Amino acid sequence: MPGIHCQDKLNKLLKLSMVPVPCQECQLNADGCLRSESIEWLWDLKDKIPIWSRLNEINTCGFKRKLPMSMTKNFDIEIKNRLWSLWSRKRKHKVKNRKSKSSNKSYMAASVIALCTAKVIRLNIWNSQLMDCIYENGRKFYKESLKKSLCSSSEFQLENLNTNCSMEGIQFHVCLKTVQQGRLYSIPLKCQPNLAYALIQFFSSYQYGLLECNNRILSLGFIDGPSGGYFMYDAQSKDNPLFPKDISGTYLLRTNHLQVLLYCLIISLNVSYINAPFCLHHLKINVIQPQLPKLERDPSKRSLLKCKRILPTEFWKTPSIPTLKSVSSQTNSKVNTIKCATADTTELIESNRIYRRKFHNISKHEEENGLIKSLVDADRQSSENLKIKNDFVRMICSATKVNLTPAEENQSKKKDFVYNLLDILVLGPDACLKLNDI
Numbered sequence: 143m144p145g146i147h148c149q150d151k152l153n154k155l156l157k158l159s160m161v162p163v164p165c166q167e168c169q170l171n172a173d174g175c176l177r178s179e180s181i182e183w184l185w186d187l188k189d190k191i192p193i194w195s196r197l198n199e200i201n202t203c204g205f206k207r208k209l210p211m212s213m214t215k216n217f218d219i220e221i222k223n224r225l226w227s228l229w230s231r232k233r234k235h236k237v238k239n240r241k242s243k244s245s246n247k248s249y250m251a252a253s254v255i256a257l258c259t260a261k262v263i264r265l266n267i268w269n270s271q272l273m274d275c276i277y278e279n280g281r282k283f284y285k286e287s288l289k290k291s292l293c294s295s296s297e298f299q300l301e302n303l304n305t306n307c308s309m310e311g312i313q314f315h316v317c318l319k320t321v322q323q324g325r326l327y328s329i330p331l332k333c334q335p336n337l338a339y340a341l342i343q344f345f346s347s348y349q350y351g352l353l354e355c356n357n358r359i360l361s362l363g364f365i366d367g368p369s370g371g372y373f374m375y376d377a378q379s380k381d382n383p384l385f386p387k388d389i390s391g392t393y394l395l396r397t398n399h400l401q402v403l404l405y406c407l408i409i410s411l412n413v414s415y416i417n418a419p420f421c422l423h424h425l426k427i428n429v430i431q432p433q434l435p436k437l438e439r440d441p442s443k444r445s446l447l448k449c450k451r452i453l454p455t456e457f458w459k460t461p462s463i464p465t466l467k468s469v470s471s472q473t474n475s476k477v478n479t480i481k482c483a484t485a486d487t488t489e490l491i492e493s494n495r496i497y498r499r500k501f502h503n504i505s506k507h508e509e510e511n512g513l514i515k516s517l518v519d520a521d522r523q524s525s526e527n528l529k530i531k532n533d534f535v536r537m538i539c540s541a542t543k544v545n546l547t548p549a550e551e552n553q554s555k556k557k558d559f560v561y562n563l564l565d566i567l568v569l570g571p572d573a574c575l576k577l578n579d580i
Contacts, residue, residue: 160202161221162186162193164405176338176401179408181327181416191383192409194220194227194395216269217396225402230273230392235380247298251287252280252377252392253361254303254425257350258314261427264369265396275310277377277392283307300352300359300423306430313430321348322422326355326413338404340422345400348424355420356413362403371396372403376410 163169164183171177184190191197198207202221205212212219217226255276263272283304288295291302300318307314322340330339337353344351350363361375373396380390395406411420 160193160204162405165221165224165399165402167224170399170401176342176404178330178336178338179327179404181414183405183408184412184414187409194218194225194393194406195384196229196232196391197383197386215266220395221402224397224399225406226396228268228270228273228394228396230270230277232385232389232391234388235390246284247295248277248281248284249377250298250300250359251284251303251307252277253352253359253375254316255280255283255307255309256361256375256377256392256394257352257363257425258307258312258316258427259309260350260363260365260373261314262309262312262429265365265371265373265394266369268394273392273394279307279309280377300354315428315430317426317428318352319424319426320421321351321424323419324422325417325419326408326411327416327418337407337420340420341400341404344422344424350425350427352423352425353407353411353420354423355411356418358411360407360410362407371398372400373397374403374406374410379410 159166162183163186164177164180169177193202200206201212201219203212203219205219207218214226217228219225220227259272259276287302287304288298290304291298293302303316303318305315305317307316322335322344324335324337324340326337328334328336330336332339335343345364349365350361353360353362358378360378362373364370364372373394375392375394377392379385379393381387384393385391395403397403397406
C-alpha cells in the first residue's frame, strides 16, 4: 500500500534526528493526549545510551556540554525547549561483593528527600550542591529508618522508611500509599493500565509520587507555573549507560510535556520485556517545622538560603488543611488536568519568627476562571532578578513559545562563537568582516 510505504519512509526520516521520535514536536499532541509507551523506544537508542547520558559529549542540538549555549542556568539543555537535566557530582562506588548479603538502599530515602525538597524549593533554582545535599540527607534518613525498622538491609523496603524526615533542618512528615498498579507496554485498560494511562490518572489527583518497577525506584512529580513542570529524580543509576565504569551520581530531568516525562521514565527503567508489573505510590508531604536558624549558623549550608521558599499565607495561621481548586496545566488539555494541591496540602505545626520575618513578603493565591496562579516570591531582590532571568523563564516550562525579533536574532548570532567560526571556515575572514559591517 502506498500509504504504508510513505509512513515507513517518514519514520526512517524521524529516526535520523538526534531527538528521540516520542519527544519530537510532531509527536506531542496539543490536546494533551499521550502516546502509549513502546518497547521500541529502547531499541531505537543509539549505542543503547540515553540522550542525557554523561557518556554523550554533545546534546541533541549539536553543542558540547558545559558550554554557555548548551546550558540554561544550572541545567543542561538536552532537547531545546523540551528537556533539561541537572546532575550531582560524580562519585566512585564500591564494587559489591557477591558473597555479601547486605545491600545499600539509600536511594529509596534519597528519592523521598528529593520530593520533599521539591515541595519547598523551586525547581528552577536547584543546583549541583543541592543535589549532593539531597543525597547526603537521604543517606542519613536511610540509616535512621534501617535502625528503627530492626530488619536487615536486604529485607528493607519502601514501607520501612520512617514517616518523619528532614532536609537540612526542615522537618517533613511523609505518608506513602500505593494508588496505581499496571503493566508496561500493555494495552491501556482501566483495570490494568499501562504506564501512559496510569500517569494521566495519577496526575489528575496527585502531585508527588514514586514509580517502582524492575527493582528500580524513580521519583516523579508536577509543579505548576514557569518555575516548575514535570520532573523525575533518579538516585540509583551507576556505571554504563549513564556514567563511566565504577562511577555513580544522581540527576534530575525536567520537562514541560508529560509525553517527554513518559519517555524518560521508560528509558530510565530500561525494562526490555512486555507486561512488566509496576506500582505508582503517592507521597503526601507535610512541612512540620522549618528551622532556618540552623542553616544560618552552618556556613556550608548558607547556599540553601538563596533558594527563596514559596509559601502560602495559610502557613502562618493555625494548623488547618487549606482547600484548593484543581489546577490545569498550561501545557496540557482536559485529558491531562492536574490537581496540583488537592491531595498534597501542607500543614505547618509550629511557625518560626525568624523564618516568618525572612519570607513575609509572599503573595497570596490568585484565582481567575478556576485556575490558581503559581505563587511568586515578592522579595525585592527576587523581583529584580526576575527581569534578568527572562531568558530562563522563556526556556523552562513556558506555556507559550516566545519568538525573538530579527534584531535579537542577529545580535545573538554576532555574539555566538560557533556561528562566527563557521562563517570564517565557509566564507573566509574577509567576507565575515563585510557581513559584520552590514
